[in-house]
Amino acid sequence: MSIEINREACAGCGACSEACPGSLLLLDEKGKAAIPKPERCWGCVSCVKECPARAIEFFLGADMGGRGGRMSVRREASMLHWDIRKPGGGLKTITVDSGDANKY
Amino acid sequence: MLKLQVKRLSTDFLIIGGGTAGAYAALTFCEHSDKRVLIAEKANIKRSGCLAAGVNALNAYIVPGKTPQDYVDYARGDAHSIVRGDLLLTMAEGLNRVTHKLEELGLTILKNPDGSYAARGNRNLKINGENIKPILAGAVSKEPQISVLNRVSVFEYIVRENRICGAYAVGVDEPSLYVISAKAVLCAAGGAAGLYKPNNPGFSRHKMWYPPFNTGAACAMGIRAGAEMTTLEMRFIALRCKDTIAPTGTLAQGVGAKQINSLGEVYEQKYGVTTSQRLYGTVVENLEGRGPCYLRTAGISRQQDEDLQKAYLNMAPSQTLRWIESGGPPSEQNVEIEGTEPYITGGHTASGYWVDANRETTIRGLFAAGDAAGGCPQKYVTGAFVEGEIAAKAALKYLGDELTDPGDGADSVKALLEARLDAAADSDEIDRLEEEMQSIMDEYAGGISRHYRYSEESLKTAEEKIRALTDRVNLTKARDTRGLVYILELTERLILCRALIAHLLARKETRWRGFAENTDYPDTSEDFLKYVNSRFNPHTDEFEIIFRDLVAEGEIYEH
Numbered sequence: 262m263s264i265e266i267n268r269e270a271c272a273g274c275g276a277c278s279e280a281c282p283g284s285l286l287l288l289d290e291k292g293k294a295a296i297p298k299p300e301r302c303w304g305c306v307s308c309v310k311e312c313p314a315r316a317i318e319f320f321l322g323a324d325m326g327g328r329g330g331r332m333s334v335r336r337e338a339s340m341l342h343w344d345i346r347k348p349g350g351g352l353k354t355i356t357v358d359s360g361d362a363n364k365y
Numbered sequence: 366m367l368k369l370q371v372k373r374l375s376t377d378f379l380i381i382g383g384g385t386a387g388a389y390a391a392l393t394f395c396e397h398s399d400k401r402v403l404i405a406e407k408a409n410i411k412r413s414g415c416l417a418a419g420v421n422a423l424n425a426y427i428v429p430g431k432t433p434q435d436y437v438d439y440a441r442g443d444a445h446s447i448v449r450g451d452l453l454l455t456m457a458e459g460l461n462r463v464t465h466k467l468e469e470l471g472l473t474i475l476k477n478p479d480g481s482y483a484a485r486g487n488r489n490l491k492i493n494g495e496n497i498k499p500i501l502a503g504a505v506s507k508e509p510q511i512s513v514l515n516r517v518s519v520f521e522y523i524v525r526e527n528r529i530c531g532a533y534a535v536g537v538d539e540p541s542l543y544v545i546s547a548k549a550v551l552c553a554a555g556g557a558a559g560l561y562k563p564n565n566p567g568f569s570r571h572k573m574w575y576p577p578f579n580t581g582a583a584c585a586m587g588i589r590a591g592a593e594m595t596t597l598e599m600r601f602i603a604l605r606c607k608d609t610i611a612p613t614g615t616l617a618q619g620v621g622a623k624q625i626n627s628l629g630e631v632y633e634q635k636y637g638v639t640t641s642q643r644l645y646g647t648v649v650e651n652l653e654g655r656g657p658c659y660l661r662t663a664g665i666s667r668q669q670d671e672d673l674q675k676a677y678l679n680m681a682p683s684q685t686l687r688w689i690e691s692g693g694p695p696s697e698q699n700v701e702i703e704g705t706e707p708y709i710t711g712g713h714t715a716s717g718y719w720v721d722a723n724r725e726t727t728i729r730g731l732f733a734a735g736d737a738a739g740g741c742p743q744k745y746v747t748g749a750f751v752e753g754e755i756a757a758k759a760a761l762k763y764l765g766d767e768l769t770d771p772g773d774g775a776d777s778v779k780a781l782l783e784a785r786l787d788a789a790a791d792s793d794e795i796d797r798l799e800e801e802m803q804s805i806m807d808e809y810a811g812g813i814s815r816h817y818r819y820s821e822e823s824l825k826t827a828e829e830k831i832r833a834l835t836d837r838v839n840l841t842k843a844r845d846t847r848g849l850v851y852i853l854e855l856t857e858r859l860i861l862c863r864a865l866i867a868h869l870l871a872r873k874e875t876r877w878r879g880f881a882e883n884t885d886y887p888d889t890s891e892d893f894l895k896y897v898n899s900r901f902n903p904h905t906d907e908f909e910i911i912f913r914d915l916v917a918e919g920e921i922y923e924h
């Protein structure tokens with residue numbers, strides 16, 4: 262379980278690094294986000310939610326049965342649009358409104 | 366050699382850990398006083414601690430028709446009597462008050478058409494908990510009295526004549542040693558994960574239930590300072606979705622999924638339904654060849670599938686990703702469950718600081734709340750808020766006018782830390798040592814691979830090995846302050862492991878089937894209807910065990 266940073270897309274704003282509850286992210290000498298110890302990631306996706314450039318994707322490690330899917334989030338006011346790229350191709354988007362409580 | 370810069374700060378009320386209890390305590394303090402508050406937080410309060418990913422429900426609320434006493438009775442039953450009645454009752458009495466406050470701050474809570482909260486079962490409220498931490502952090506940042514020091518890891522109290530006068534902290538990203546003087550201190554740095562080998566020991570080793578960043582600093586600092594600790598032997602082991610370690614309550618309570626074995630038999634009634642018995646049943650079904658075990662979700666509707674996917678995105682997104690990438694939604698596939706490695710957390714069980722009704726520890730002026738505080742299980746998010754509130758009010762009453770001089774210990778602390786910094790250090794060594802500790806605890810102190818079982822013999826072996834490992838860890842060096850923080854964290858875990866072993870040894874019975882299986886004493890004993898408490902003696906390097914009589918609600922306990 263961890264995250265992957267797309268260095269091309271990263272704008273170097275540092276928002277991800279501020280949000281990480283494990284202080285795992287930093288900006289490297291080129292001003293791009295990096296995660297020196299990806300195996301320390303808890304998988305809370307705080308950084309994914311913070312990134313304005315959608316440069317961070319979340320995945321499940323193969324050792325825990327991950328199959329290569331990737332997840333990222335777009336935020337729009339109170340809406341969170343979760344984009345999930347499926348391993349064999351195809352995208353599924355789930356939108357959750359923070360104003361709606363869980364049904365369960 | 367890398368040098369640390371000493372930075373001296375002072376405040377009226379120092380809060381260690383800006384998580385659930387800490388942030389709420391800061392807000393409460395400001396409502397009642399215009400004195401200064403300093404939150405020292407290891408990460409950034411915006412998304413730190415247990416609430417980072419979001420939570421699925423408010424697990425502790427007094428629903429219409431129930432009373433705080435009902436909550437106490439429930440928690441006492443679930444903990445097989447080892448609870449502090451006084452702490453549980455004062456916590457339960459505040460649950461609804463803090464819930465309303467959270468709603469005012471912006472938390473979404475599901476309502477009935479008549480405007481009342483929609484309950485889930487007997488004690489829970491349905492919410493959208495994805496943004497609960499940013500909501501709290503936002504409220505904190507609006508208070509000019511509160512200063513927040515993010516990215517500093519607190520590692521030691523400053524105590525003089527058993528009275529707290531501050532704490533030492535180290536910068537996570539910059540080489541600074543903070544010497545913080547305070548008139549009162551609240552420890553709200555959470556419980557401990559990472560003592561035992563986790564479910565996924567490889568690359569995904571931090572995919573655990575409890576935050577791997579709550580490393581037991583809260584308890585370790587207290588232990589080293591001689592504070593009395595309670596009930597550490599009541600470990601918490603969660604029953605979770607396999608691999609993703611996502612919560613199961615939403616499946617069990619939300620869509621009524623029952624625990625079944627591989628033969629499709631519902632087994633939960635066979636073993637009892639307390640939290641530890643549910644786990645125990647799952648362990649036994651597996652041991653007797655009827656595993657793996659599942660939550661029976663197959664057959665739920667497509668609509669329920671979608672609602673579950675959304676609910677998990679709000680608290681454990683990995684489970685939603687799992688469902689989608691595997692192409693097996695819960696309506697088609699039962700969800701496999703497993704027990705996690707043991708954690709120390711006073712929010713679920715009764716382990717932590719031994720406190721009085723004001724949540725003051727046995728060190729004067731040092732308070733504890735949330736997962737760090739013992740005696741009061743099943744407090745969860747709202748109970749952590751209440752304890753933060755109680756502690757903040759008590760701290761305010763306690764505050765003297767004068768700061769106690771923190772003394773001149775800073776120089777030697779600085780020298781000790783600097784001696785651990787070495788630009789040529791191997792930055793992976795600490796990970797290997799951590800893994801070694803987790804293996805020792807797993808094999809000899811009742812981890813997953815031992816089905817949570819241990820004996821006096823195995824515990825003594827664990828103690829010996831942990832001591833030897835501590836000696837090696839004391840020689841390790843770090844390249845930078847981040848590495849230094851990792852060393853300090855491992856040192857915290859090691860002393861907490863030793864305290865835990867001492868507690869497991871002292872309770873010569875098996876009270877919580879599943880959570881702590883003592884193979885030498887497999888039955889519950891009336892003689893152990895008491896608290897196992899401990900105090901570390903730094904001179905002998907041993908733990909002194911103190912047995913204390915149970916305290917009921919209505920009784921006043923004083924240190």
Ligand SMILES: Cc1cc2nc3c(=O)[nH]c(=O)nc-3n(C[C@H](O)[C@H](O)[C@H](O)COP(=O)(O)OP(=O)(O)OC[C@H]3O[C@@H](n4cnc5c(N)ncnc54)[C@H](O)[C@@H]3O)c2cc1C
Pocket residue numbers: 282381382383384385386387405406407408410413414415416419420421422423424425517518519520553554555556574575576578579580582583712713734735736737744745746747749
């Ligand atoms: C994954 C998960 C899901 C949960 N879901 C629910 C739920 O749905 N409903 C519910 O009611 N309860 C839930 N709980 C329980 C509840 O969230 C916790 O009991 C509660 O949040 C604990 O609050 P706390 O303040 O003690 O700890 P935390 O909120 O974790 O705060 C501890 C803080 O201390 C900081 N810290 C740690 N070490 C140091 C140090 N050395 N120096 C400085 N700062 C430090 C941490 O970064 C953190 O900010 C859940 C818990 C977890 C882990």
Ligand code: SF4
Pocket residue numbers: 263264280281282283284285286296301302303304305306307308309
């Ligand atoms: S997912 Fe969470 S723990 Fe992992 S890097 Fe992002 S913020 Fe940090």
Ligand code: SF4
Pocket residue numbers: 266270271272273274275276277278293294311312313314315316317
């Ligand atoms: S939040 Fe996104 S854009 Fe900003 S530094 Fe992190 S990865 Fe780069």
